[in-house]
Amino acid sequence: MRIAVLTGGGDCAGLNAAIRAVVRTARHRLNTDVVGYQRGWNGILEGDSILLDNDTVRGVLSHGGTMLGTSRSHPDLLQRGAQPLIDQLRRDQVDALVAIGGDGTLHTTKMLHEAGFPVVAIPKTIDNDVFGTDVCVGYDTALTVATDAVDRLHTTAESHDRLMVLEVMGRHAGHLAAGAGIAGGAAAVLIPEQPFDIDHIADQLIRRHQDGRNASIVVVAEGATPIPDTIPEYDPVVDHWGRPRLGGMGELVGRLLAKLTGYETRTTVLGHIQRGGSPTASDRLVASTVGAASIEALASGGGGNLIGISNSKVTLRPITEIAGKTRRLSREQIDLLVPMTTAADMRRRSSNR
Numbered sequence: 001m002r003i004a005v006l007t008g009g010g011d012c013a014g015l016n017a018a019i020r021a022v023v024r025t026a027r028h029r030l031n032t033d034v035v036g037y038q039r040g041w042n043g044i045l046e047g048d049s050i051l052l053d054n055d056t057v058r059g060v061l062s063h064g065g066t067m068l069g070t071s072r073s074h075p076d077l078l079q080r081g082a083q084p085l086i087d088q089l090r091r092d093q094v095d096a097l098v099a100i101g102g103d104g105t106l107h108t109t110k111m112l113h114e115a116g117f118p119v120v121a122i123p124k125t126i127d128n129d130v131f132g133t134d135v136c137v138g139y140d141t142a143l144t145v146a147t148d149a150v151d152r153l154h155t156t157a158e159s160h161d162r163l164m165v166l167e168v169m170g171r172h173a174g175h176l177a178a179g180a181g182i183a184g185g186a187a188a189v190l191i192p193e194q195p196f197d198i199d200h201i202a203d204q205l206i207r208r209h210q211d212g213r214n215a216s217i218v219v220v221a222e223g224a225t226p227i228p229d230t231i232p233e234y235d236p237v238v239d240h241w242g243r244p245r246l247g248g249m250g251e252l253v254g255r256l257l258a259k260l261t262g263y264e265t266r267t268t269v270l271g272h273i274q275r276g277g278s279p280t281a282s283d284r285l286v287a288s289t290v291g292a293a294s295i296e297a298l299a300s301g302g303g304g305n306l307i308g309i310s311n312s313k314v315t316l317r318p319i320t321e322i323a324g325k326t327r328r329l330s331r332e333q334i335d336l337l338v339p340m341t342t343a344a345d346m347r348r349r350s351s352n353r
Contacts, residue, residue, distance in 0.1 A: 001030050003298060004049070004094040007066040008040035008101035008108070012126050012138025013279035014287040015066040015100060020057040021291025022098050027054055029295055035094055040071045040101070041108055044085050049092060061284060064141075064277045072104060082108075082115040089117065096303060098294045100124050100137070103326070106306070110323040118303035120294045121319055122287075126274055129173035131325035132317040133308025137290065140282040142169070142274040143179045149270055150184025150217055157215035163205060163257060165267040167250025169274055170221030173328045176274070177221035178337060187216035189337045190253065192223035193329050198231060198253065202260035209263065218257065220250045231256065289314060 005022045007015050023034045034052040037043035050056075050068075060067055085108075089097065096118035099109045102125035109121045123130035126142035146168045153164040166186075170176045174191025181189035187208055190196045205216050233252060254267035279287070290307045293314045297305055305316040 001095045001299070002032055002035065002093055003030070003096050003098065003295065004035040004037055004044075004089065004092070005052070005068070005098040006037040006040055006043060006100065007068050007070045007124070008099060008105035009070060009072055009124070010102070010126075010275060011065045011070055012124060012275050013064045013141035013277060014137040014283035015068075015070075015124065016057075016060040016063045017279060017284045017287035018100055018122055018124070018137055018291040019052070019067060020060055021288040022295060023052045023057045024054060025292040025295040029299055035092060036068050039069045040105075041077060041085065042071050043068075044088050045077075047088055047092065061288075062278050064275075064279060077108060082111040082117065085112060086115060086117050096120075096298045098122060098291075098298070102127070102130060102136070103324075106130070106319060106323040110319045113304040113319050118298060119319075120297050120303060121306045121322075122290045122294055123306060123308055126176060127170050127173055128175040129171075129327050130306070130308075130322070131327045132306050132322040133315070133327075134310050135286055137283060137287045138275070138279075139175065140286070141277065141280045142176055143183070144280050145274050145277065146176055146180035146219075146270060147183040149268065149273075150180050150186055150219065153217050153268065154185070154215070157217060160264065161214045163216050163218070163261065163263045163265040165218045165220060165250050165254040165257065165265065167220045167222055167267065167269045169270075171223040172326045174221045174224070175329060177219045177224070178329055178333060181217075181219040182336060184217065184219070186219045187213075188218045190218070190220045190224035190249075191329060191334070191337070192221055192225065194334060195225050195227045197227050198256050199260065201253075202257055205257065205261055205263070209261075218253065220253050222249055224249055224253075 003026050026034050035049050036052040038048045099105050100122040109119050112119045123133045124137040126138045128136050128139035130136050157164040168177050250267050254265050258265035294307045306322045308315045
């Protein structure tokens with residue numbers, strides 16, 4: 001049985017640990033080397049691969065990024081279907097594939113599975129929003145970086161009596177923003193799951209400062225959106241996938257809060273710093289666990305599954321039930337973010353008492 005591996009979508013910490021686990025387990029379990037496709041799905045289409053063995057992956061456990069490179073597949077791949085991928089995999093004498101990625105990778109993985117090719121998926125995204133798993137490769141490192149940023153902003157905000165806005169990643173879900181906001185003690189957190197009322201946030205911050213707090217941190221997920229028609233300046237555009245082109249929400253929130261509160265305000269966009277650097281111990285453990293489990297699943301006929309972790313145990317969930325779904329913050333998790341509650345939601349709670 002000859003197995004291949006690829007990394008798709010955005011990079012993150014922990015990918016090399018997952019690749020290493022796939023290679024080492026394949027050698028131990030199946031006595032075979034692994035084919036590594038470079039630059040994601042495009043690498044398969046172009047036949048761009050390298051042979052991976054124990055020597056190749058030695059020392060990569062602590063390295064960030066991906067030794068295979070990655071890319072976001074072109075939208076035409078959805079129209080062309082799985083057959084061009086399968087044809088090249090067959091030419092390369094590959095019997096099964098481990099695909100490491102997020103939402104886009106899962107869509108392509110589903111196509112391969114439905115076309116009859118043995119494949120499993122490993123969830124990877126700093127947004128931590130893949131359905132069917134509690135944790136994704138890359139999330140813990142990004143959360144650690146974002147929390148450290150909140151901690152550092154506290155000291156400069158307090159030194160200058162400033163309001164500080166921090167934009168973090170999170171297109172459809174606020175796991176990263178909520179985690180960093182709670183762990184770092186932010187005054188407010190704006191997330192995609194719940195549209196925000198900028199006037200209400202400003203009022204909260206003013207009351208907070210009137211109570212003697214001379215500095216506040218507001219964490220904004222890039223995918224956060226205002227309540228419709230409350231911010232005329234909000235005019236999202238879409239990319240070639242038809243998805244909203246994100247970025248800039250932190251700057252917009254910062255400008256509006258400065259105007260509404262009158263406080264000196266600074267905005268920091270954390271950007272790709274969240275993706276880079278050496279993976280945390282937790283990410284190395286998660287990546288190693290699901291990487292090894294992916295080979296065990298393929299060896300035992302468990303193709304067509306997402307290899308996730310739930311309640312600290314490895315789980316296999318059918319890709320057909322996972323692709324296209326997003327794991328968002330639960331109502332209980334959102335309720336932990338009391339400072340960011342919208343005025344409309346506060347009225348709802350009050351009426352339910």
